[in-house]
Amino acid sequence: xxxxxxxxxxxxxxxxxxxxxxxxxxxxxxxxxxxxxxxxxxxxxxxxxxxxxxxxxxxxxxxxxxxxxxxxxxxxxxxxxxxxxxxxxxxxxxxxxxxxxxxxxxxxxxxxxxxxxxxxxxxxxxxxxxxxxxxxxxxxxxxxxxxxxxxxxxxxxxxxxxxxxxxxxxxxxxxxxxxxxxxxxxxxxxxxxxxxxxxxxxxxxxxxxxxxxxxxxxxxxxxxxxxxxxxxxxxxxxxxxxxxxxxxxxxxxxxxxxxxxxxxxxxxxxxxxxxxxxxxxxxxxxxxxxxxxxxxxxxxxxxxxxxxxxxxxxxxxxxxxxxxxxxxxxxxxxxxxxxxxxxxxxxxxxxxxxxxxxxxxxxxxxxxxxxxxxxxxxxxxxxxxxxxxxxxxxxxxxxxxxxxxxxxxxxxxxxxxxxxxxxxxxxxxxxxxxxxxxxxxxxxxxxxxxxxxxxxxxxxxxxxxxxxxxxxxxxxxxxxxxxxxxxxxxxxxxxxxxxxxxxxxxxxxxxxxxxxxxxxxxxxxxxxxxxxxxx
Numbered sequence: 001x002x003x004x005x006x007x008x009x010x011x012x013x014x015x016x017x018x019x020x021x022x023x024x025x026x027x028x029x030x031x032x033x034x035x036x037x038x039x040x041x042x043x044x045x046x047x048x049x050x051x052x053x054x055x056x057x058x059x060x061x062x063x064x065x066x067x068x069x070x071x072x073x074x075x076x077x078x079x080x081x082x083x084x085x086x087x088x089x090x091x092x093x094x095x096x097x098x099x100x101x102x103x104x105x106x107x108x109x110x111x112x113x114x115x116x117x118x119x120x121x122x123x124x125x126x127x128x129x130x131x132x133x134x135x136x137x138x139x140x141x142x143x144x145x146x147x148x149x150x151x152x153x154x155x156x157x158x159x160x161x162x163x164x165x166x167x168x169x170x171x172x173x174x175x176x177x178x179x180x181x182x183x184x185x186x187x188x189x190x191x192x193x194x195x196x197x198x199x200x201x202x203x204x205x206x207x208x209x210x211x212x213x214x215x216x217x218x219x220x221x222x223x224x225x226x227x228x229x230x231x232x233x234x235x236x237x238x239x240x241x242x243x244x245x246x247x248x249x250x251x252x253x254x255x256x257x258x259x260x261x262x263x264x265x266x267x268x269x270x271x272x273x274x275x276x277x278x279x280x281x282x283x284x285x286x287x288x289x290x291x292x293x294x295x296x297x298x299x300x301x302x303x304x305x306x307x308x309x310x311x312x313x314x315x316x317x318x319x320x321x322x323x324x325x326x327x328x329x330x331x332x333x334x335x336x337x338x339x340x341x342x343x344x345x346x347x348x349x350x351x352x353x354x355x356x357x358x359x360x361x362x363x364x365x366x367x368x369x370x371x372x373x374x375x376x377x378x379x380x381x382x383x384x385x386x387x388x389x390x391x392x393x394x395x396x397x398x399x400x401x402x403x404x405x406x407x408x409x410x411x412x413x414x415x416x417x418x419x420x421x422x423x424x425x426x427x428x429x430x431x432x433x434x435x436x437x438x439x440x441x442x443x444x445x446x447x448x449x450x451x452x453x454x455x456x457x458x459x460x461x462x463x464x465x466x467x468x469x470x471x472x473x474x475x476x477x478x479x480x481x482x483x484x485x486x487x488x489x490x491x492x493x494x495x496x497x498x499x500x501x502x503x504x505x506x507x508x509x510x511x512x513x514x515x516x517x518x519x520x521x522x523x524x525x526x527x528x529x530x531x532x533x534x535x
Contacts, residue, residue: 019108019172020108022105027091027099028091028102040072047068075089093164097169118139177398178357179356184351192287195301196297196299203299213269218265264487265500267491268491280320286302298399300398306328306373318369318370321403322367323367324362325346325394331376334368336371336372348365359397369405370403433470441467
């Protein structure tokens, strides 16, 4: 079943190869200069001073202190919800990369911005202090599991020009996928341990690591969602109006429903982690001799032996990287990536000439990570290039999340386009309800102020409750129940959902288009029964 999701997600994988629209350098603000610290600290100090100097104004001071505390909590939550606001409150933009500790990456289109740590992998701190230009060497950050490296010259120019956008000073790490054909043909793999270490530092380990889901962290994120915070505010208002049992029951039911949704999401993310390839031992040509290495240590430029793990017909041999076939032939099953159930034959690449490799044009010579080798035959290359297991030989082009399988998993992990279905209608509906609520609250407040016997505390509380009733109190609970029921129904059908909040919007879909049935089918057949047998 998960193969269906993998095949369908391939149509969106190209969107994750886009470059960032803008990159801004950020440095942390001093706590004494943050807008969410200094103003509130002054207000708290004024409140304490008023309490000590004017004890008879205790009621007004209490109202003011409550309002300031609520605004402070709201500011902290808003910074948690919005990346842009968090950057505005906690960071300041700097033109010089030597001062920066983070970058704000804004993607193309309607994607959400992301705050990424700016890492330093260049010279030592003492050398960087002696030479300012050396401090710009090795600056990089990871965005959507891709590494972007800064060019020291361009970062220096941006610092002098005080540029706000340094997108042009960073480039994505390029893999050896467009070298001249003769370069691949003459390759003898990575020649030394130093060269392998440099490649490992540049490209990273050949691993597709999906974070292990943590129930507590996901549950906390669910509890800090705007809708749940609004419901907590409503529960607090009901408690102040002596609706204790109803408030506690509503809060307990909301927590239970949110916990069930989080548990379903944890289970789905664990299923997703199973799609990531596991490290295994491979034969790799290093330093002029074949060695048995972990697939996590394979780097672009290595020569790999492409062989099956055993003679059994049921044993799969998933490739650990995108490989250009140089010697021998191979038959691969690409159903995991493309949905095609017919095995594909791959021929060795002709390394004659200086024309650069084109992955689209030369696809018949490339074996992609995640595909399984059905059959292979060794080539007639020189003895030094013949692997001990008798497999075909290929040149590693891409590793990790840069492979075709890695792009597919990145599509699932980082598909976070904002859901905008029917937003205008919803906002218009809420605005209309808010107008009626404001009118009703104003009428209640005006009539209540005319009556001297009405408790002012209760009057203000009731007016606030009228405004909050624009959103029905039972709505979050009903949505949680509906989403949880939908998750269980989908799970019984073998479909897992990593973003439960999209389920209500999926209910609006009435048409699905597929390019071919091969995307949803496989070459496996099951006997269901025998029909038409008569004695």
